[in-house]
Amino acid sequence: MAFGAFANSGPDLSASAPRRRSYVALILLAPGILYLIATFVAPLGSLVLTSFKEPGGNFEVGEYVYAFRWENYAEALGRFGEIFGRTFLFSLLATIFALIISYPLAYFIGVTLRRFPLWQSLVLILVIAPFFISFLLRTLAWKAIFSDEGPVVSFLQAIGLFGPEQYLNGTAFTVVFGLTYNYIPFMTLPIYASLERLDLRYVEAGGDLYAGPVQRFWRIILPLSLPGVVSGTLLTFIPASGDYVNASKDFLGSTNTVMAGNVINDLFFQSFYPVSAAVSILLMIAILIPVIAYVMKSGSEDLL
Amino acid sequence: MTTQEAAAIAETAPAPRRRGRARSGRGGTGSWVVGAYSLIALAIMMIPIVYTIVFSFNDARRSNIVWRGFTLDNWLGICDDDRVCESFGNSILVGVTATIVATVLGTMIAIAIVRYTFKMRTLITVLLFLPMATPEVVLGSGLGSQFVNMGVERGLWTIIVAHIMFCISFVVVTVRARVASLDPSLEEAGRDLYASPGQVFWRVTLPLLMPGILAAALLCFALSFDDFIITNFVSGNAETFPKFVYVAASRGIPPQSNVIASAVFFLAIIIVVAAQLSAGARRRKLAKTG
Numbered sequence: 063m064a065f066g067a068f069a070n071s072g073p074d075l076s077a078s079a080p081r082r083r084s085y086v087a088l089i090l091l092a093p094g095i096l097y098l099i100a101t102f103v104a105p106l107g108s109l110v111l112t113s114f115k116e117p118g119g120n121f122e123v124g125e126y127v128y129a130f131r132w133e134n135y136a137e138a139l140g141r142f143g144e145i146f147g148r149t150f151l152f153s154l155l156a157t158i159f160a161l162i163i164s165y166p167l168a169y170f171i172g173v174t175l176r177r178f179p180l181w182q183s184l185v186l187i188l189v190i191a192p193f194f195i196s197f198l199l200r201t202l203a204w205k206a207i208f209s210d211e212g213p214v215v216s217f218l219q220a221i222g223l224f225g226p227e228q229y230l231n232g233t234a235f236t237v238v239f240g241l242t243y244n245y246i247p248f249m250t251l252p253i254y255a256s257l258e259r260l261d262l263r264y265v266e267a268g269g270d271l272y273a274g275p276v277q278r279f280w281r282i283i284l285p286l287s288l289p290g291v292v293s294g295t296l297l298t299f300i301p302a303s304g305d306y307v308n309a310s311k312d313f314l315g316s317t318n319t320v321m322a323g324n325v326i327n328d329l330f331f332q333s334f335y336p337v338s339a340a341v342s343i344l345l346m347i348a349i350l351i352p353v354i355a356y357v358m359k360s361g362s363e364d365l366l
Numbered sequence: 367m368t369t370q371e372a373a374a375i376a377e378t379a380p381a382p383r384r385r386g387r388a389r390s391g392r393g394g395t396g397s398w399v400v401g402a403y404s405l406i407a408l409a410i411m412m413i414p415i416v417y418t419i420v421f422s423f424n425d426a427r428r429s430n431i432v433w434r435g436f437t438l439d440n441w442l443g444i445c446d447d448d449r450v451c452e453s454f455g456n457s458i459l460v461g462v463t464a465t466i467v468a469t470v471l472g473t474m475i476a477i478a479i480v481r482y483t484f485k486m487r488t489l490i491t492v493l494l495f496l497p498m499a500t501p502e503v504v505l506g507s508g509l510g511s512q513f514v515n516m517g518v519e520r521g522l523w524t525i526i527v528a529h530i531m532f533c534i535s536f537v538v539v540t541v542r543a544r545v546a547s548l549d550p551s552l553e554e555a556g557r558d559l560y561a562s563p564g565q566v567f568w569r570v571t572l573p574l575l576m577p578g579i580l581a582a583a584l585l586c587f588a589l590s591f592d593d594f595i596i597t598n599f600v601s602g603n604a605e606t607f608p609k610f611v612y613v614a615a616s617r618g619i620p621p622q623s624n625v626i627a628s629a630v631f632f633l634a635i636i637i638v639v640a641a642q643l644s645a646g647a648r649r650r651k652l653a654k655t656g
Contacts, residue, residue: 082481082482082483083482083483083484086478086482087481087482087483087484088484090474090475090482091474091478091484091490093474094471094472094538095475095490097471097534098494098497099493101527101528101530102493102496102505102508102531103493104512105505105508105509105511105512106504108511108512109504109507109511112514163407166404166407167403167407167408169400170401170403170404171404174397174400174401183642183646185404185408187639188412189411191411191635192411192414192415193588194588194635194638195414195415195627195631196418196592196608196611196623196630197594197608198608198611198615199414199418199611199619199623199624200414200415201414202619203417203421204414206431207414243411243414246411275396296499300499303501304501304502304503312612312615312616313615323595327503327507327598327599330507330510330599335511335514338507338511339511342507342508345501345503345504346500346501346504349499349500349501350499
């Protein structure tokens, strides 16, 4: 269910025709699966091999030979331990804020607007509208809005909350704001998909049994929409933890807001491939462990 | 659009509606608060979109940050900044090529998964799931370091290779749903009328799958067109539109890039609204004929 697009697509009519065993399956699967092995599995292997490389050859920048230099990992953890902590904190905060903003929004579209299909489609288009305009330009728009001469800082100075020297861009606030903003649709859409299917007669039955609004929410609505919350959380947390655009100094971040993605990107382009690869592997492990635990705990039977 | 956005979109695929006769959803101060809260959230989400479109009309010379007055020059002279134009062309080329290849490969897998039994099914499912669950920076640096290790010169074609990779899973996700909801009796009817297996596929199965395949292709193109994080690692000197924006960000974005983003935005909105309207019309027609 995590990425459960498969599940939500109408009646499964194919069930009435038993699956066949045939060489045709092999022909259909082979090209795509081989492609994924060559361009997804092999690069992950390559990343592992690279992460153990040591300087070699003529010892020029970017020249490394295959070795088993586990110190790359020690270096990655030692130098960037704080950055891993920050990456986790920022992604977690962005996920929580996105959930707080998205749940009522998804409820509004999926339940309140149910009786107005035209408005429902219209608002849904507004939710996905950010997908259609360059993600980088949208982030730069926020940078301009939060800039020192921009409307937000001027307003905060005018009402006396900010001194003349205070600024917003490049702080943890703008980075978490940018992450939250960019991933709100990921959170809203799966929760909407769950709430849209919510049978309101259950809620009514709860009311008939003297459940108050709070109880109806906690014991009926929330549990029934939990699959959407699980999907939305994963769809927000995973990309947020690997994002290096929001935290980049040319966008909403600064040297004080560096995240794991920035380290991977910067080291890669400075040709420090082994440590960059070690940070990538550590990030992937750090993401996959909570994701697997979360998926298992929330009882997702099928991955696809 | 990023890969996770695509997963989010795919999740909202239309489902059979079970509408209860809703009394409890109606009225009350609660729904007013939820409504107001949602409208404020939506309004804030629209700010950067409006900003980007408005500044496509800015009479800016070098840096497009301060408003200097209205002009149509940027719209009339998109190619005045030739790097904007060239990177846009590259993005279209990469998007179209990657979409065609990924849609064919993904559709084949989707059909196999729904219709056939085969060995290592779980393993293949995990293999299709993992690219969607891996942070893009890891996908990018992995493919990037593989190209470095192999001594491959990076350029447009390595970008295409990468985009096909991250599109395949999403095509499988989208098309599989369509294959699963296909009524097998339609193909049976074809066979009863002495159609060969090839004829059944080309004249019955494929046309019925088309809406799903088109949706998958659009999704893949949108993903490819807006991808920066993966592209950055595999692009070498080649420049796609998002990469141009990223590189230019440190010294000021020319207003022509806002024009391209706005034009793409309007086009996408028109396509989505048209799809919504035609789906609505089809539903009403079906409801009428019963």
